[in-house]
Amino acid sequence: MERPRFSNYYAVRVTGGQEINVALMIEERIKTNNIKEVYSIIVPPNVKGYVILEATGPHVVKLVSQGIRHVRGFAQGLVQKDDIIKFISKTTIAPAYKVGDMVEVTSGPFRGMQAQVVRIDSAKNEVVLNILESSFPLQVTVPIDQVKPVKK
Template sequence: MEKPRFSNYYAVRVTGGQEINVALMIEERIKTNNIKEVYSIIVPPNVKGYVILEASGPHIVKLIATGIRHVRGFTHGLVQREDIVKFVSKITVAPAYKAGDLVEVTSGPFRGMQAQVVRIDSAKNEVVLNILESSFPLQVTVPIDQVKPVKK
């Protein structure tokens, strides 16, 4: 009977911009030494300077990562599973806007201005707006998360 797999997530501090290189070197060390206690290597796309390892214990993480170039240290404690799920899962939100809706721009150079939605580009998560507070017709394209509906 196979022993149940017990694992936690541990963060390894690395030089910024070297996350993928460090992950590849860790993978090579795991394969070379035939280590079975590491279950995954995660390089979060929006987190600079960290590589996350799913392993059976912190001693395994230190054994593997010690001496690898660009490894700067180890964080104390565990990374919560909920935080990992946020990093690796892609949440797709259907655009809540349609052409003709009135919105307010929440950031960028047009912050605070009201605009009318011209069209939505779902593939790029962008929305084309017609700025209403401009003295001449002005169309801008902004990320969809930088607009909010105007209260009626």
């Protein structure tokens, strides 16, 4: 029977820009020494200078990161799980379009052209547009972040 896993999140300070390298070196040390007390290594995007380890205690974090190049120390205290979720969850703050809305393409080969929304694929974050400035009916699929609503 496996015991229930108890873990906390600990932040390791590293040289800015070296987060991925440090994470890979820590991973290698964990595999080499067969350490089972570290459950995950998180390199949060948009957060420079920190690698977050999910481990059973600070002694384990010190064990796996001590002596590794570019490790600058340990942040005091624990990192809250809510903060981790904010780092790693993907949130899209794209304007909500409806079928029939008038938009302008902001990049790509159709940049600057007016179009009408035909279909929205929210799973892929894409919209199918009917280009209005074309001399023949032309439907194109573009990422949703490459269109903006036309001011009326």
